[in-house]
Amino acid sequence: MCTTITRDQASDLAASLVEAQIAGPTDNVTIAGCNQLELLIALSNRGLRHATCRDAKNGPHGGEPATDILVIPDIDSETQLSATVARLGHELRQGGSIVAITPPSDAARMTLRRVLVSCGFIEMHALTVSGGRTLVCARKPAAIAARAA
Numbered sequence: 001m002c003t004t005i006t007r008d009q010a011s012d013l014a015a016s017l018v019e020a021q022i023a024g025p026t027d028n029v030t031i032a033g034c035n036q037l038e039l040l041i042a043l044s045n046r047g048l049r050h051a052t053c054r055d056a057k058n059g060p061h062g063g064e065p066a067t068d069i070l071v072i073p074d075i076d077s078e079t080q081l082s083a084t085v086a087r088l089g090h091e092l093r094q095g096g097s098i099v100a101i102t103p104p105s106d107a108a109r110m111t112l113r114r115v116l117v118s119c120g121f122i123e124m125h126a127l128t129v130s131g132g133r134t135l136v137c138a139r140k141p142a143a144i145a146a147r148a149a
Contacts (some may be wrong), residue, residue, distance in 0.1 A: 004035040005073050007042075012130040013073065013101065014042035020125055022099060022137050023048055027068040030091065032056050032084045039073060056084040066093035072100040078111050085119050094142040097124070104132030112136055 005013070017023040023043075029051040031039055036053050043051045052064075070088055075081050081100070089098060098121060102108040113123060113136065121138035129135045 005039060007038045009073075009130050010036075010038035010042040011045075013039060013071075013135065014046045014048070016127055016129055016135055017043075017069075017071075017099065018046045018048070020127060020137070022097060022125065023069050025049060028065050028093075029069045029071060030054050030067040030088060032070060032072045032088055033074060036073060039071070054088055056080075056087045066096070067091045068093055068096050070096070070098045072098065075100060075102055075108065075112065078115060081112065081115050082119075085115065089119060089140075092140060095139060097137055097139045099135060099137045101129065102134045102136065104134070109134050109136070 023029060025047045027048060027050065029043060029048055031051065031053045034053060034055055040051055040053065067088075070092055072081065072084055085098065092098070098116065100112055100116070102112045112134075116123065116136070116138045121140050123136060123138045125135070125137040127135045
């Protein structure tokens with residue numbers, strides 16, 4: 001999961017997160033994957049000052065505040081998505097959100113939704129973003145998050 005999204009895709013994603021009121025200036029945002037400097041810059045330009053990247057293979061670092069929003073900007077496979085959610089999703093605060101972007105295909109969207117539901121997330125928003133891709137925002141209910149901790 002080290003596909004770099006383009007500057008235009010990063011700008012579109014950051015704009016979508018803010019305009020749909022998924023992310024705000026005080027949220028702690030974790031971006032899954034590496035090589036996402038364009039997305040970090042785009043989020044900062046939109047007023048999100050607490051963003052960082054994490055490699056899903058290495059997981060989160062200890063001692064950091066809980067993540068409000070986990071952004072998964074590129075999905076290569078169902079296996080990779082499941083592993084990313086398992087490694088980084090447990091660092092979400094109660095009621096935190098996962099935002100994932102699928103390739104422009106119905107099969108990819110269905111796979112994303114299936115994985116998120118199987119991990120206990122409830123879909124909140126689905127938006128079409130650049131290149132026909134779909135941005136899906138899902139939230140883990142606070143009661144489920146509390147039991148998982």
